Amino acid sequence: MIPEAVVFDIGNVLLEWQPERFYDREIGEARRRRLFAEVDLAGMNDGVDLGAPFAASVETLAETHPDWAPEIRMWRDRWFEIAHPPIDGSIRLLRALKARGVPVLALTNFGRETFDAAVERLPFLAEFDRAWVSGRMGVMKPDPAIFAALEAESGIAPERLIFTDDRADNIAAAAARGWQTHLFEGWQGWAARLVAAGMLDRTEAGL
Template sequence: MTPEAVIFDIGNVLLEWQPERFYDAVIGPERRARLFAEVDLAGMNEGVDLGAPFGASVEALAAAHPEWAVEIRMWRERWFEIAHPPIEGSIRVMRALRARGVPVFALTNFGRETFDAAVERLPFLAEFDRAWVSGRMGVMKPDPAIYAALEAECGVAPGRLIFTDDRADNIAVAAARGWQTHLFEGWQGWAARLVDAGLVQKAEVGL
């Protein structure tokens, strides 16, 4: 069944998201390992992805762990160094689809404020036909409710959607709903899947 619309995750699909790599470079691997063991940065970020205010969330965590306050505040102050670099091959794939008139959506766990800031700094994030952003919706992958919202609003039957994400749990929920799926492990594999689906040609996506 030929897909009618293509859905991209953003983190580690269109934009690298490797906080450990950032902190390794800034404070060293050993100190980073201690930081991540003692401070629930991932939990704080999940709260932001569910709609909690970004700055206040970072400050609350810094206040709770004053010995790590400088490092915790880097999550806000240097966010664009953490969410970096863009994955150029995936951007090329997205633009090739849009040039062919294929609807391209985003389904992403992303904070409200951070997404808005990212769109200003990274214009390709404004190129989707529509983006479903967890921080705006108050629900995040892999909760089936966020997939159901996209289905209800996009006007495309589930079996005609094709979705890529770097997390197997997010992919599994989409597949269970009848979506066509691709576990993202690199832009080349995603591009090849879309070529096989008849949506683009190799030359258009750099293969």
């Protein structure tokens, strides 16, 4: 069945998200490993993705771990260096689908404030027909409720959606609802999947 709409994750699909790489560069791998072992940066970020205030969440964590406070505050002060660079091949696919008139949706675990700031800095994030953002919704992937919300609000049947994400648990959650899926491991593989699904030809997909 040819899909009716294409659903993109954002982090590591359209925009690289590799905090470890950033911290390795800034403080060295050994010190980064200590930081990540002693401070629950990932848990703090999950809270932001569920709607907690970004700056306040970072500051609370910094105050809780004063020995690591400068490094923790980098998460806030240098966020755009962590969420970088854009994945140009995926952006071209988004625009090729739009040029064909295919509805292009986003389903992303992303904070409210950070998403709004990212849209201002990265205009391609405003090109979706609609974005479902976990921080606005108070629920995040792979919770089935966020997939159900997209289905209900878009009015598109699950089997008519094709979705890419870089996390296997999110892909499994979508597949369990009947979505067509693709585990993102690079834009070329996603391009080939869209060609196979009849959404683009090889030239449009950049292959």
